[in-house]
Amino acid sequence: MHARTTNDRTAAPVTPLHTWKPRALYIHIPFCTNKCFYCDFNSYVAEGQPIDAYLDALEREMERTAAALPTERIDTVFVGGGTPTVLNPAQMARFLASVRRHFPLAPDVEYTMEANPGTTDPAKLTAMREGGVNRISFGAQTFDNGLLKMIGRIHEADDVVRSIESAKAAGFANLSIDLMFGLPNQKLSHLRDSVSRALELDLPHYSLYSLKVEENTLFHRLYERGELPLPEEEEEISMYRHLIERLTEAGYRHYEISNFARPGYESRHNTTYWRNEPYYGLGAGAHGYALGVRHMNIKGVQPYIDAARERLPRLESHEVSPQEAMEDFMMVGLRLLGGVLAADFAAQFGDGTRLEERFGDALRRLTGQGLLERLPQPEGYRLTPQGVMLGNEVFAAFLDP
Structure with missing residues (x-):
């Protein structure tokens, strides 16, 4: 049994990372009602x-995975996509x-499902509750209807409110919602309004992401043609600072x-990724990480x-070298504002492995x-407020040139 980092993050090191069994499970449902203009996820x-x-194929993968790499228990499940809530109630019940059947869920499992506003009717919500889901993450993105249309969303702001209710x-x-900033034609005034409306929902969790223009998206094609009116960098930074201030004040x-x-x-569940711990990845295009090996599944349905x-x-898999795993530990771990701890580094890579010796x-x-x-x-390290604003620069410093 390997050591798990506890809430106070003082667990003693026991066995190195490559022997840990996953206790987190990601499952990919690659279907959507429509394809958003910025989305490069494996979705259809x-x-x-x-x-x-x-769903038949997914259960076969569950059965084979549980037989090939059994685990004592699953502490977190995350069903992502795509939009998992495009499943009808019968499909939802069957899937859950x-x-x-195939994974030993802990009594206090955190069981998250992503959802788009307007796709969770009472029958579907009942199937989700009865199937074990206890956390929903809604993709709100913005409360400005004009911006929603511009980024290819088919819901409106009021759909978010009704879905939460x-x-x-x-x-x-x-419950959680995602908000995006740095959208085409988005102004700080738009963001202020969206944050105010999001806070009125009185939710326990908010995720706030800047737009990234990814290849193989409509936005990338527009960007290449100079037809994507993105905010200036300074305005995007102001948006991020505003988000931090408003959420912290609240x-x-x-x-x-x-x-x-x-x-x-x-x-x-996401903290599993940020602490570089192993997880199962099931479904088309899903990624997994266990016993020192990362894999990616075949993408097409x-x-x-x-x-x-x-x-x-x-589709492919590769062994993760100790050096690569250590770099990953630093790059994802420093995303957490609590930082990375020397004891956690030693727990993953063996007693006597010192953080300063590797990355001094x-x-x-x-x-x-x-x-x-x-x-x-x-003992450990964390981002300063300035480091939070320059995170990518910090993370890149831990890559072996």
Whole structure:
């Protein structure tokens, strides 16, 4: 049994990372009502797709995965997409039952499902509750209807409010929404209004992301043609500062670069990624990490279905070297505003493995630049306020050139 980092993050090191069994499970549902203009996720418009055949294939992958790499328990489940809530109530119930059949869920499991506003009717919410889901993350993005249309969303701002009301009425208390900033034609005044409306919902968790123009998206094609009116960098920085100020003033803890929560409502599943711990990844295009190996599944829906009939539907996998794993530990771990701890580093990479011995030059340089600060007890490092604003620069410093 390996050591798990506890809430106070003082767990003693026991066995190195490459022996840890996953206790987190990610499952990908690649279907959407439509494709947003900025989205490069592995997702497909649901109409005409073989959804039931996909769920059959997904259960076959669950069965093979649980047999090949059994675990004592699953502490967190995250169902992402796509939009998992495009499943109808019967499909939802069937899918969630298959998860319970193949994985030993802990009594206090955090069970998250992503949802788009307007896709969670009472029957579907009931199926989700009965199937074990206890946390919903809604993709609100903005409360400005004009901006919603511009980025290819088909819901309106009022749909967010109604969806949250319905979820609360169905018994869901652990709710989150995503907001985006740096959108085309978005002004700071738009963001101020969206943040005010988001805070009126009185939710325990908010995720706040800047737009990234990714290849193979409509936005990328527009950007290449000079037809994507993005805010200037200074205005985008002002938006991010405004988000931090408003959420902090409202009593939320800024616990990760893009995430804010009331105490006890931090995303346990995503913290698995940020602490570089292993996790199962199931479904078309899903990524997983276990026993020192990262894998990615076949992306296409039908190719995934076909492959899952015969084997685990892997597209590729590779062993993670100790150096790569240590770099990953620093780059994702420093996203957490609590920072990285020397004891956690030793727990993942073996007793006697010292943080400063591996990354001393980078740590000294970044500390000297005012981007990191040293934590005395327990020993570690975290971003300074300036480092939060220049996170990518900090993270890149830990890559072996």
